[in-house]
Amino acid sequence: MEQAVLRRQPPVEPTPPDYNTPPGMLREEFRAMGTTVSVLLPESQAEVGAQIVRTLFSEWEQTLSRFLPESELSQLNQQAGTPVAVSDLLYTVLATALTAAQDTEGLYDPALLDQLVQLGYNRTFDALPVVGFDPIIPGEPGGRWRGIKVDPIRRQVTLPAGIKLDFGGIAKGIAVDAALERLQQSGIRSALVNGGGDLAVLGLPPAEEQWQISVPGREQFWKIPLHHGAVATSGIARRHWMQGQTLRHHLLDPRTGLPAQSGLWSVTVVTDRCEQAEVAAKVAFILGSKSGADFLRRHRIAGLLIHEDGTWETVEPWNIHLMEEIII
Amino acid sequence: METNLYDYDATVQWTPQQDPLNKGRFVTVQAGQQEFPRPHKPKPPQGAVSQKPRAPEKMPKARTLALARTLKRWLAVASIVGFGTFSGLVALHQVGTATSQSTQTSSGSSTTSTSSSSSQNSNSFLNQGGNNFGTSSSSSTAASGTHTS
Numbered sequence: 001m002e003q004a005v006l007r008r009q010p011p012v013e014p015t016p017p018d019y020n021t022p023p024g025m026l027r028e029e030f031r032a033m034g035t036t037v038s039v040l041l042p043e044s045q046a047e048v049g050a051q052i053v054r055t056l057f058s059e060w061e062q063t064l065s066r067f068l069p070e071s072e073l074s075q076l077n078q079q080a081g082t083p084v085a086v087s088d089l090l091y092t093v094l095a096t097a098l099t100a101a102q103d104t105e106g107l108y109d110p111a112l113l114d115q116l117v118q119l120g121y122n123r124t125f126d127a128l129p130v131v132g133f134d135p136i137i138p139g140e141p142g143g144r145w146r147g148i149k150v151d152p153i154r155r156q157v158t159l160p161a162g163i164k165l166d167f168g169g170i171a172k173g174i175a176v177d178a179a180l181e182r183l184q185q186s187g188i189r190s191a192l193v194n195g196g197g198d199l200a201v202l203g204l205p206p207a208e209e210q211w212q213i214s215v216p217g218r219e220q221f222w223k224i225p226l227h228h229g230a231v232a233t234s235g236i237a238r239r240h241w242m243q244g245q246t247l248r249h250h251l252l253d254p255r256t257g258l259p260a261q262s263g264l265w266s267v268t269v270v271t272d273r274c275e276q277a278e279v280a281a282k283v284a285f286i287l288g289s290k291s292g293a294d295f296l297r298r299h300r301i302a303g304l305l306i307h308e309d310g311t312w313e314t315v316e317p318w319n320i321h322l323m324e325e326i327i328i
Numbered sequence: 329m330e331t332n333l334y335d336y337d338a339t340v341q342w343t344p345q346q347d348p349l350n351k352g353r354f355v356t357v358q359a360g361q362q363e364f365p366r367p368h369k370p371k372p373p374q375g376a377v378s379q380k381p382r383a384p385e386k387m388p389k390a391r392t393l394a395l396a397r398t399l400k401r402w403l404a405v406a407s408i409v410g411f412g413t414f415s416g417l418v419a420l421h422q423v424g425t426a427t428s429q430s431t432q433t434s435s436g437s438s439t440t441s442t443s444s445s446s447s448q449n450s451n452s453f454l455n456q457g458g459n460n461f462g463t464s465s466s467s468s469t470a471a472s473g474t475h476t477s
Contacts, residue, residue: 102453
């Protein structure tokens, strides 16, 4: 069997711009769920708000990380074929993931962990080896999420033998939405939660009419005004590596079980909720330029599609006239 | 408690009905049997307008009690059927909402969903409420940013 070199590639995304904290707000940052979580909160509520978000992300990571052997998700993955009683959190995330899988006709697939591991993504991306050897694999199509059995009354889940779950970005997206909801329940009316590029906002910054959000291109950044909702980007700028002479990345096409070859560099979308943005951006990326744009158009999701050659296109209601290039 | 049998008899037995074939003439309907106009029977000379309805007859007590029992029985059956239907709809709604596509096979509460309500609800997961953008880009720098994840 052919052997291949597995090595991480240095990030090739342009350096993000410096962010300015809106007047009257404070910025808090911490590491969780394998990424940096950034939170903007009103000055008077920053301490309590940051603690709420930090606690939530910590709980979610302990429950949902596939890289923690003691996490509930890892335990569930090890008991495929057996009914397992799960927590409300795991059940909720799984139910959301299955709904997303169904509504995208399987283009979002939460059960591709084996395929990712076979491609070499078997540890946190930061811990991937610089040089490694792995066989080139032909790829195994997904779709086995359809065999997952759930019992909403007993909160039991039965995974078909041989499959493992990896929620990936959707867990971060749902966590961002949940964090904003928890902040709102605590009386906070204005906040932004950014979970490694998946962000959503609550209310507006003090004395401002919108949030200024930067979005990436192939070689530059733009700034867009966001009034409400969420923004997420899926692409290959960060999480990709070489397997032999083949470029691999983490956005697998469930139809082949291999990294999507879509001709796209990234897709950024604006939606009502962060969980939607995460799924819509990933699916549009997998589908490629034409079908991806059609998919977004069909769901009236605003999108910015960046091609591998750096050219780009938008899908309404994305407004080109609101894009302002950021000079770094 | 005493039941006013007269009122009961009046509403059941003496409901005047207009015969479409003999407009302007009233017919009476007895409980349990219908009486239709007989065209061959000779009529008295006076017109229908002047014909006086017969005085209402009291229903026998045994008959009243039997009717009451029947009504109670039907009421009980209807209540049970209605409650069962409502419970079933609630259970199906919960299963459909929570499990979406997934298959349920556990005993008792199991349901096998093939294409559940969410798939037929025009992709409810991705439904959007409208335009999320602000009105214009200001000169201030970005507060935060999305990047590839």
